Amino acid sequence: MKFKDIRALASIQGPARSTAERLDRRCYSIGDMQKMAAKALPKSIFDYIEGGGEDEASMRRNIASFNDWSFMPKWGSVENLSLATTILGGPSAMPLMLSPTGGTRLFHPQGEIAAARAALAAGVPYGLAHLSTTPMEHVAEATPGLRRWFNLEPTNDKVMLQAVLDRVSNAGYEALIVNLDCRDVGHRERDYHNGFTAPPSIKPKTVFEGALRPRWALGFLASDAIAFPNLDAEIPQGPLSSTPDMWRTLLAGSYEPTDWSDLEDIRTRWNGPIILKGCVNPKDAAIAASMGFDAIQVSNHGGRQLDHMVSPMDVLPEMGEATAGRMEIIVDGGIRRGSDVIKALALGADVCAIGRPYLYGLAAAGEAGVSHVLKLFKAEMCRTMALLGVTTIAELKEGGRELIRHHSETFVRVAAASDLDSQRSLAELGTP
Secondary structure, X not given: OOHHHHHHHOOOOOOOOOHHHHHHHHOOOHHHHHHHHHHHOOHHHHHHHXXXXXXXXXXXXXXXXXXXXXXXXXXXXXXXXXXXXXXXXXXXXXXXXXXXXXXXXXXXXXXXXXXXXXXXXXXXXXXXOOOOOOOHHHHHHHOOOOOEEEEXXXXXXXXXXXXXXXXXHHOOOOEEEEEOOOOOOOOOHHHHHOOOOOOOOOOHHHHHHHXXXXXXXXXXXXXXXXXXXXXXXXXXXXXXXXXXXXXXXXXXXXXXXXXXXXXXXXXXXXXXXXXXXXXXXXXXXXXXXXXXXXXXEEOOHHHOOOOOOOOHHHHHHHHHHHHOOOOEEEEEOOOOOHHHHHHHHHOOOOEEEEOHHHHHHHHHHHHHHHHHHHHHHHHHHHHHHHHHOOOOHXXXXXXXXXXXXXXXXXXXXXXXXXXXXXXXXXXXXXXX
Protein backbone atom coordinates (compact mmCIF):
# COMPACT_ATOMS: atom_id res chain seq x y z
CA MET A 1 0.00 0.00 0.00
CA LYS A 2 1.32 3.40 -0.98
CA PHE A 3 1.70 6.25 1.49
CA LYS A 4 -0.98 8.32 -0.26
CA ASP A 5 -3.39 5.40 0.14
CA ILE A 6 -2.63 5.22 3.85
CA ARG A 7 -3.22 8.96 4.15
CA ALA A 8 -6.56 8.59 2.38
CA LEU A 9 -7.68 5.89 4.82
CA ALA A 10 -6.33 7.27 8.06
CA SER A 11 -7.12 10.55 9.78
CA ILE A 12 -4.63 12.47 11.86
CA GLN A 13 -6.18 13.69 15.10
CA GLY A 14 -5.26 17.04 16.50
CA PRO A 15 -5.37 17.86 20.20
CA ALA A 16 -8.71 17.39 21.92
CA ARG A 17 -10.57 20.69 22.08
CA SER A 18 -12.60 19.88 25.20
CA THR A 19 -12.74 17.50 28.13
CA ALA A 20 -15.69 15.74 26.52
CA GLU A 21 -13.70 15.16 23.32
CA ARG A 22 -10.74 13.86 25.32
CA LEU A 23 -13.00 11.38 27.10
CA ASP A 24 -14.53 10.26 23.79
CA ARG A 25 -11.04 9.37 22.57
CA ARG A 26 -9.76 7.66 25.71
CA CYS A 27 -12.66 6.26 27.69
CA TYR A 28 -14.71 3.46 26.12
CA SER A 29 -16.13 1.79 29.22
CA ILE A 30 -16.79 2.25 32.92
CA GLY A 31 -13.62 0.22 33.46
CA ASP A 32 -11.64 2.88 31.58
CA MET A 33 -13.24 5.59 33.71
CA GLN A 34 -12.40 3.64 36.86
CA LYS A 35 -8.72 3.66 35.84
CA MET A 36 -8.83 7.40 35.19
CA ALA A 37 -10.38 8.00 38.62
CA ALA A 38 -7.64 5.93 40.28
CA LYS A 39 -5.02 8.15 38.63
CA ALA A 40 -6.81 11.35 39.63
CA LEU A 41 -7.36 10.60 43.34
CA PRO A 42 -5.06 9.84 46.27
CA LYS A 43 -5.25 6.12 46.99
CA SER A 44 -7.02 6.59 50.33
CA ILE A 45 -9.76 8.67 48.68
CA PHE A 46 -10.13 6.25 45.78
CA ASP A 47 -10.38 3.37 48.26
CA TYR A 48 -13.29 5.13 49.95
CA ILE A 49 -15.21 4.86 46.66
CA GLU A 50 -13.93 1.42 45.82
CA GLY A 51 -14.03 -0.43 49.12
CA GLY A 52 -16.66 -2.68 50.65
CA GLY A 53 -17.46 -4.29 53.98
CA GLU A 54 -15.17 -6.87 55.59
CA ASP A 55 -14.00 -9.38 52.94
CA GLU A 56 -15.86 -7.48 50.20
CA ALA A 57 -17.66 -10.67 49.15
CA SER A 58 -20.97 -8.86 48.64
CA MET A 59 -19.30 -6.27 46.45
CA ARG A 60 -17.71 -8.91 44.22
CA ARG A 61 -20.93 -10.92 44.07
CA ASN A 62 -22.86 -7.88 42.88
CA ILE A 63 -20.76 -7.76 39.72
CA ALA A 64 -20.53 -11.53 39.27
CA SER A 65 -24.30 -12.00 39.56
CA PHE A 66 -24.86 -10.27 36.22
CA ASN A 67 -22.57 -12.80 34.54
CA ASP A 68 -24.92 -15.59 35.63
CA TRP A 69 -27.52 -14.37 33.13
CA SER A 70 -27.21 -14.76 29.37
CA PHE A 71 -29.20 -13.20 26.54
CA MET A 72 -31.33 -15.13 24.04
CA PRO A 73 -31.99 -12.65 21.19
CA LYS A 74 -35.08 -12.89 19.04
CA TRP A 75 -35.21 -12.19 15.33
CA GLY A 76 -37.19 -9.31 13.89
CA SER A 77 -36.97 -5.72 12.76
CA VAL A 78 -35.81 -3.09 15.26
CA GLU A 79 -36.93 0.40 14.29
CA ASN A 80 -37.27 3.68 16.18
CA LEU A 81 -35.50 2.24 19.23
CA SER A 82 -36.27 4.24 22.39
CA LEU A 83 -34.97 4.13 25.96
CA ALA A 84 -37.61 6.57 27.20
CA THR A 85 -39.60 5.40 30.20
CA THR A 86 -41.47 6.60 33.25
CA ILE A 87 -40.23 6.44 36.84
CA LEU A 88 -42.57 7.21 39.75
CA GLY A 89 -45.06 8.74 37.35
CA GLY A 90 -42.59 11.09 35.67
CA PRO A 91 -40.51 10.92 32.50
CA SER A 92 -36.94 9.69 32.24
CA ALA A 93 -34.83 9.61 29.09
CA MET A 94 -33.60 6.14 30.01
CA PRO A 95 -34.18 3.59 32.79
CA LEU A 96 -31.34 4.88 34.92
CA MET A 97 -30.88 7.24 37.87
CA LEU A 98 -27.97 8.54 39.93
CA SER A 99 -28.14 7.03 43.40
CA PRO A 100 -27.34 9.09 46.53
CA THR A 101 -23.67 9.08 47.53
CA GLY A 102 -22.12 10.60 50.64
CA GLY A 103 -19.03 12.80 50.87
CA THR A 104 -19.14 13.59 47.16
CA ARG A 105 -16.96 16.72 47.22
CA LEU A 106 -14.13 14.53 48.49
CA PHE A 107 -13.77 13.33 44.91
CA HIS A 108 -14.11 16.61 43.01
CA PRO A 109 -14.71 20.23 44.11
CA GLN A 110 -17.89 20.44 42.00
CA GLY A 111 -19.31 17.47 43.89
CA GLU A 112 -23.08 17.06 43.94
CA ILE A 113 -23.76 20.03 41.68
CA ALA A 114 -21.64 18.52 38.89
CA ALA A 115 -23.42 15.18 39.18
CA ALA A 116 -26.85 16.83 39.29
CA ARG A 117 -26.13 18.97 36.22
CA ALA A 118 -25.03 15.90 34.28
CA ALA A 119 -28.24 14.10 35.32
CA LEU A 120 -30.30 17.08 34.15
CA ALA A 121 -28.53 17.14 30.79
CA ALA A 122 -29.12 13.39 30.37
CA GLY A 123 -32.76 13.61 31.44
CA VAL A 124 -32.56 11.19 34.40
CA PRO A 125 -33.42 11.60 38.11
CA TYR A 126 -30.79 12.40 40.72
CA GLY A 127 -30.74 11.32 44.36
CA LEU A 128 -29.11 13.63 46.90
CA ALA A 129 -27.73 11.91 50.00
CA HIS A 130 -28.42 13.13 53.51
CA LEU A 131 -24.61 12.89 53.91
CA SER A 132 -24.07 15.05 50.85
CA THR A 133 -21.55 17.89 51.06
CA THR A 134 -23.55 20.61 49.28
CA PRO A 135 -26.70 22.24 50.69
CA MET A 136 -29.81 20.85 49.05
CA GLU A 137 -30.90 24.39 48.18
CA HIS A 138 -27.70 25.02 46.21
CA VAL A 139 -28.23 21.85 44.19
CA ALA A 140 -31.82 22.92 43.48
CA GLU A 141 -30.77 26.42 42.39
CA ALA A 142 -28.16 24.97 40.01
CA THR A 143 -30.53 22.46 38.39
CA PRO A 144 -34.02 23.86 37.74
CA GLY A 145 -36.08 21.25 35.96
CA LEU A 146 -34.15 18.29 37.36
CA ARG A 147 -36.11 15.48 38.98
CA ARG A 148 -34.46 15.62 42.42
CA TRP A 149 -34.98 13.00 45.13
CA PHE A 150 -33.71 13.30 48.70
CA ASN A 151 -32.27 10.47 50.76
CA LEU A 152 -32.76 10.29 54.52
CA GLU A 153 -32.50 7.93 57.49
CA PRO A 154 -35.55 6.97 59.57
CA THR A 155 -35.60 8.74 62.93
CA ASN A 156 -37.74 8.62 66.05
CA ASP A 157 -37.29 12.37 66.59
CA LYS A 158 -40.54 13.47 65.00
CA VAL A 159 -39.97 17.18 65.49
CA MET A 160 -36.65 17.01 63.66
CA LEU A 161 -38.14 14.73 61.01
CA GLN A 162 -40.94 17.17 60.19
CA ALA A 163 -38.52 20.09 60.07
CA VAL A 164 -36.24 18.24 57.63
CA LEU A 165 -39.18 17.15 55.48
CA ASP A 166 -40.39 20.77 55.31
CA ARG A 167 -36.93 21.86 54.22
CA VAL A 168 -36.77 19.13 51.56
CA SER A 169 -40.21 20.06 50.22
CA ASN A 170 -39.44 23.78 50.18
CA ALA A 171 -36.25 23.05 48.19
CA GLY A 172 -38.30 21.36 45.48
CA TYR A 173 -37.44 17.67 45.93
CA GLU A 174 -40.20 15.44 44.60
CA ALA A 175 -39.45 12.09 46.27
CA LEU A 176 -37.83 10.56 49.34
CA ILE A 177 -35.35 7.69 49.37
CA VAL A 178 -35.44 6.17 52.86
CA ASN A 179 -32.51 3.97 53.91
CA LEU A 180 -33.31 0.58 55.45
CA ASP A 181 -29.75 -0.78 55.48
CA CYS A 182 -27.86 1.55 57.84
CA ARG A 183 -28.58 0.22 61.33
CA ASP A 184 -24.80 0.20 61.71
CA VAL A 185 -21.84 1.13 59.55
CA GLY A 186 -20.13 -1.65 57.62
CA HIS A 187 -16.65 -2.73 58.71
CA ARG A 188 -14.73 -1.15 55.82
CA GLU A 189 -11.18 -2.24 56.45
CA ARG A 190 -9.66 -0.29 53.56
CA ASP A 191 -10.82 2.89 55.27
CA TYR A 192 -9.27 1.90 58.60
CA HIS A 193 -5.93 1.19 56.95
CA ASN A 194 -6.11 4.60 55.26
CA GLY A 195 -7.01 6.55 58.40
CA PHE A 196 -10.67 7.06 57.43
CA THR A 197 -11.78 6.76 61.01
CA ALA A 198 -13.88 8.90 63.33
CA PRO A 199 -12.25 11.34 63.72
CA PRO A 200 -9.97 10.99 60.64
CA SER A 201 -6.35 10.05 61.26
CA ILE A 202 -3.85 11.88 59.02
CA LYS A 203 -0.94 9.58 58.31
CA PRO A 204 2.33 10.45 56.55
CA LYS A 205 1.25 8.37 53.56
CA THR A 206 -1.95 10.43 53.32
CA VAL A 207 0.07 13.63 52.91
CA PHE A 208 2.40 11.92 50.44
CA GLU A 209 -0.52 10.63 48.36
CA GLY A 210 -2.04 14.11 48.24
CA ALA A 211 1.26 15.58 47.05
CA LEU A 212 1.31 13.07 44.21
CA ARG A 213 -2.10 14.33 43.06
CA PRO A 214 -1.60 18.12 43.00
CA ARG A 215 -4.71 18.86 40.93
CA TRP A 216 -6.91 17.06 43.45
CA ALA A 217 -5.05 18.61 46.41
CA LEU A 218 -5.38 22.17 45.08
CA GLY A 219 -9.08 21.70 44.40
CA PHE A 220 -9.63 20.22 47.83
CA LEU A 221 -7.76 23.03 49.63
CA ALA A 222 -9.42 25.81 47.61
CA SER A 223 -12.98 24.62 48.32
CA ASP A 224 -15.23 24.87 51.35
CA ALA A 225 -14.57 22.41 54.14
CA ILE A 226 -16.09 18.96 53.73
CA ALA A 227 -19.25 19.21 55.80
CA PHE A 228 -22.71 17.67 55.80
CA PRO A 229 -25.23 20.52 55.61
CA ASN A 230 -28.37 18.44 54.98
CA LEU A 231 -28.61 16.50 58.23
CA ASP A 232 -31.05 18.86 59.91
CA ALA A 233 -33.52 21.66 59.24
CA GLU A 234 -31.03 24.51 59.42
CA ILE A 235 -30.09 26.07 56.09
CA PRO A 236 -26.36 26.92 56.27
CA GLN A 237 -25.24 30.48 55.74
CA GLY A 238 -21.83 31.37 54.34
CA PRO A 239 -18.92 28.96 53.79
CA LEU A 240 -19.29 25.46 55.18
CA SER A 241 -17.22 24.43 58.16
CA SER A 242 -16.38 20.96 59.43
CA THR A 243 -16.37 19.49 62.93
CA PRO A 244 -15.26 16.13 64.36
CA ASP A 245 -18.92 15.29 65.07
CA MET A 246 -19.72 15.59 61.37
CA TRP A 247 -17.02 13.09 60.48
CA ARG A 248 -18.23 10.72 63.17
CA THR A 249 -21.64 10.83 61.50
CA LEU A 250 -20.13 9.90 58.13
CA LEU A 251 -17.65 7.28 59.29
CA ALA A 252 -19.09 5.88 62.52
CA GLY A 253 -22.82 6.37 62.00
CA SER A 254 -25.52 7.38 64.48
CA TYR A 255 -28.30 4.82 64.41
CA GLU A 256 -31.65 5.30 66.15
CA PRO A 257 -33.87 2.23 66.65
CA THR A 258 -36.78 2.48 64.20
CA ASP A 259 -39.34 0.03 62.79
CA TRP A 260 -42.27 -0.18 60.39
CA SER A 261 -44.30 2.29 62.44
CA ASP A 262 -41.65 4.95 61.85
CA LEU A 263 -41.78 4.29 58.12
CA GLU A 264 -45.56 4.54 58.22
CA ASP A 265 -45.18 7.88 60.02
CA ILE A 266 -42.95 9.18 57.22
CA ARG A 267 -45.61 8.03 54.75
CA THR A 268 -48.27 10.13 56.51
CA ARG A 269 -46.02 13.22 56.65
CA TRP A 270 -44.79 13.23 53.05
CA ASN A 271 -47.12 13.86 50.12
CA GLY A 272 -44.82 12.69 47.35
CA PRO A 273 -43.40 9.31 46.34
CA ILE A 274 -41.32 7.31 48.81
CA ILE A 275 -38.67 4.72 47.89
CA LEU A 276 -37.47 2.24 50.52
CA LYS A 277 -33.78 1.66 49.80
CA GLY A 278 -31.98 -1.49 50.93
CA CYS A 279 -34.96 -3.87 50.74
CA VAL A 280 -33.83 -7.37 49.68
CA ASN A 281 -36.26 -9.59 51.59
CA PRO A 282 -39.43 -10.53 49.66
CA LYS A 283 -41.47 -10.46 52.87
CA ASP A 284 -40.38 -6.86 53.52
CA ALA A 285 -41.22 -5.99 49.92
CA ALA A 286 -44.74 -7.39 50.34
CA ILE A 287 -45.24 -5.41 53.57
CA ALA A 288 -43.99 -2.21 51.91
CA ALA A 289 -46.38 -2.71 49.01
CA SER A 290 -49.33 -3.29 51.35
CA MET A 291 -48.48 -0.09 53.25
CA GLY A 292 -48.67 1.99 50.11
CA PHE A 293 -45.03 2.81 49.49
CA ASP A 294 -44.29 3.71 45.91
CA ALA A 295 -41.06 1.83 45.24
CA ILE A 296 -38.32 -0.30 46.70
CA GLN A 297 -34.66 -0.01 45.83
CA VAL A 298 -33.30 -3.56 45.87
CA SER A 299 -29.81 -2.88 47.13
CA ASN A 300 -27.09 -4.12 49.47
CA HIS A 301 -25.51 -0.66 49.63
CA GLY A 302 -22.95 -1.57 47.00
CA GLY A 303 -21.53 -4.24 49.29
CA ARG A 304 -20.44 -1.59 51.79
CA GLN A 305 -22.61 -2.67 54.72
CA LEU A 306 -23.37 -6.31 55.58
CA ASP A 307 -20.86 -8.59 53.87
CA HIS A 308 -22.19 -11.82 52.34
CA MET A 309 -25.53 -10.08 51.93
CA VAL A 310 -27.56 -11.35 48.99
CA SER A 311 -26.97 -9.67 45.64
CA PRO A 312 -29.96 -7.72 44.25
CA MET A 313 -29.91 -9.73 41.01
CA ASP A 314 -30.14 -12.98 42.97
CA VAL A 315 -33.47 -11.99 44.55
CA LEU A 316 -34.95 -9.72 41.89
CA PRO A 317 -37.42 -12.27 40.46
CA GLU A 318 -38.72 -13.02 43.98
CA MET A 319 -39.12 -9.32 44.72
CA GLY A 320 -41.23 -8.96 41.60
CA GLU A 321 -43.46 -11.84 42.69
CA ALA A 322 -43.83 -10.41 46.20
CA THR A 323 -44.83 -6.94 45.03
CA ALA A 324 -47.00 -8.18 42.12
CA GLY A 325 -46.95 -4.88 40.27
CA ARG A 326 -48.12 -2.86 43.29
CA MET A 327 -44.93 -0.79 43.42
CA GLU A 328 -41.95 0.04 41.25
CA ILE A 329 -38.62 -1.73 41.61
CA ILE A 330 -35.24 -0.01 41.42
CA VAL A 331 -32.07 -2.10 41.36
CA ASP A 332 -28.51 -1.06 42.18
CA GLY A 333 -25.22 -2.79 42.90
CA GLY A 334 -22.59 -4.08 40.48
CA ILE A 335 -24.00 -2.29 37.43
CA ARG A 336 -21.09 -1.53 35.11
CA ARG A 337 -22.59 -1.93 31.64
CA GLY A 338 -25.72 -0.92 29.82
CA SER A 339 -26.28 -4.64 29.27
CA ASP A 340 -26.50 -5.04 33.06
CA VAL A 341 -29.40 -2.57 33.08
CA ILE A 342 -31.15 -4.50 30.32
CA LYS A 343 -30.74 -7.77 32.25
CA ALA A 344 -32.26 -6.22 35.38
CA LEU A 345 -35.23 -4.84 33.45
CA ALA A 346 -35.78 -8.21 31.77
CA LEU A 347 -36.05 -9.74 35.25
CA GLY A 348 -38.63 -7.26 36.49
CA ALA A 349 -36.86 -4.04 37.48
CA ASP A 350 -38.35 -0.73 36.37
CA VAL A 351 -35.13 1.24 36.58
CA CYS A 352 -31.52 0.84 37.71
CA ALA A 353 -29.43 3.13 39.89
CA ILE A 354 -25.68 3.69 39.74
CA GLY A 355 -23.27 5.05 42.35
CA ARG A 356 -19.63 4.09 41.87
CA PRO A 357 -19.69 4.47 38.05
CA TYR A 358 -20.68 8.11 38.14
CA LEU A 359 -18.28 8.81 41.00
CA TYR A 360 -15.49 7.48 38.77
CA GLY A 361 -16.56 9.99 36.15
CA LEU A 362 -16.79 12.80 38.69
CA ALA A 363 -13.30 12.07 40.06
CA ALA A 364 -11.79 11.83 36.59
CA ALA A 365 -13.33 14.87 34.95
CA GLY A 366 -16.04 16.56 37.01
CA GLU A 367 -19.38 17.21 35.31
CA ALA A 368 -18.01 16.16 31.91
CA GLY A 369 -16.94 12.86 33.41
CA VAL A 370 -20.39 12.12 34.84
CA SER A 371 -21.97 13.06 31.51
CA HIS A 372 -19.60 10.70 29.73
CA VAL A 373 -20.57 7.84 32.06
CA LEU A 374 -24.25 8.43 31.28
CA LYS A 375 -23.40 8.62 27.58
CA LEU A 376 -21.65 5.24 27.78
CA PHE A 377 -24.63 3.64 29.52
CA LYS A 378 -27.02 5.06 26.95
CA ALA A 379 -24.99 3.78 24.00
CA GLU A 380 -24.58 0.32 25.57
CA MET A 381 -28.28 0.02 26.36
CA CYS A 382 -29.23 0.98 22.82
CA ARG A 383 -26.75 -1.47 21.33
CA THR A 384 -27.87 -4.30 23.63
CA MET A 385 -31.55 -3.75 22.86
CA ALA A 386 -30.90 -3.64 19.11
CA LEU A 387 -28.91 -6.88 19.19
CA LEU A 388 -31.52 -8.46 21.47
CA GLY A 389 -34.32 -7.56 19.07
CA VAL A 390 -36.21 -5.16 21.35
CA THR A 391 -37.46 -1.69 20.41
CA THR A 392 -38.85 -0.14 23.61
CA ILE A 393 -38.48 -0.46 27.38
CA ALA A 394 -42.13 -1.52 27.59
CA GLU A 395 -41.48 -4.36 25.13
CA LEU A 396 -38.40 -5.42 27.10
CA LYS A 397 -40.26 -5.52 30.41
CA GLU A 398 -43.25 -7.35 28.93
CA GLY A 399 -41.31 -10.18 27.30
CA GLY A 400 -37.93 -9.93 28.93
CA ARG A 401 -38.01 -13.25 30.76
CA GLU A 402 -38.09 -15.01 27.39
CA LEU A 403 -34.93 -13.17 26.34
CA ILE A 404 -32.70 -14.07 29.27
CA ARG A 405 -31.63 -17.31 30.92
CA HIS A 406 -29.78 -18.13 34.14
CA HIS A 407 -26.84 -20.47 33.86
CA SER A 408 -28.50 -22.89 36.31
CA GLU A 409 -31.50 -23.15 33.98
CA THR A 410 -29.19 -24.08 31.14
CA PHE A 411 -27.58 -26.74 33.33
CA VAL A 412 -30.97 -28.19 34.26
CA ARG A 413 -32.04 -28.28 30.62
CA VAL A 414 -28.80 -29.99 29.55
CA ALA A 415 -29.04 -32.49 32.43
CA ALA A 416 -32.67 -33.26 31.58
CA ALA A 417 -31.82 -33.76 27.91
CA SER A 418 -28.91 -36.02 28.85
CA ASP A 419 -31.14 -38.08 31.12
CA LEU A 420 -33.74 -38.42 28.35
CA ASP A 421 -31.05 -39.58 25.90
CA SER A 422 -29.91 -42.18 28.42
CA GLN A 423 -33.45 -43.48 28.83
CA ARG A 424 -33.84 -43.75 25.07
CA SER A 425 -30.57 -45.64 24.75
CA LEU A 426 -31.63 -48.09 27.45
CA ALA A 427 -34.97 -48.57 25.74
CA GLU A 428 -33.30 -49.28 22.42
CA LEU A 429 -31.11 -51.91 24.11
CA GLY A 430 -34.18 -53.46 25.71
CA THR A 431 -32.82 -52.85 29.20
CA PRO A 432 -35.58 -52.82 31.84
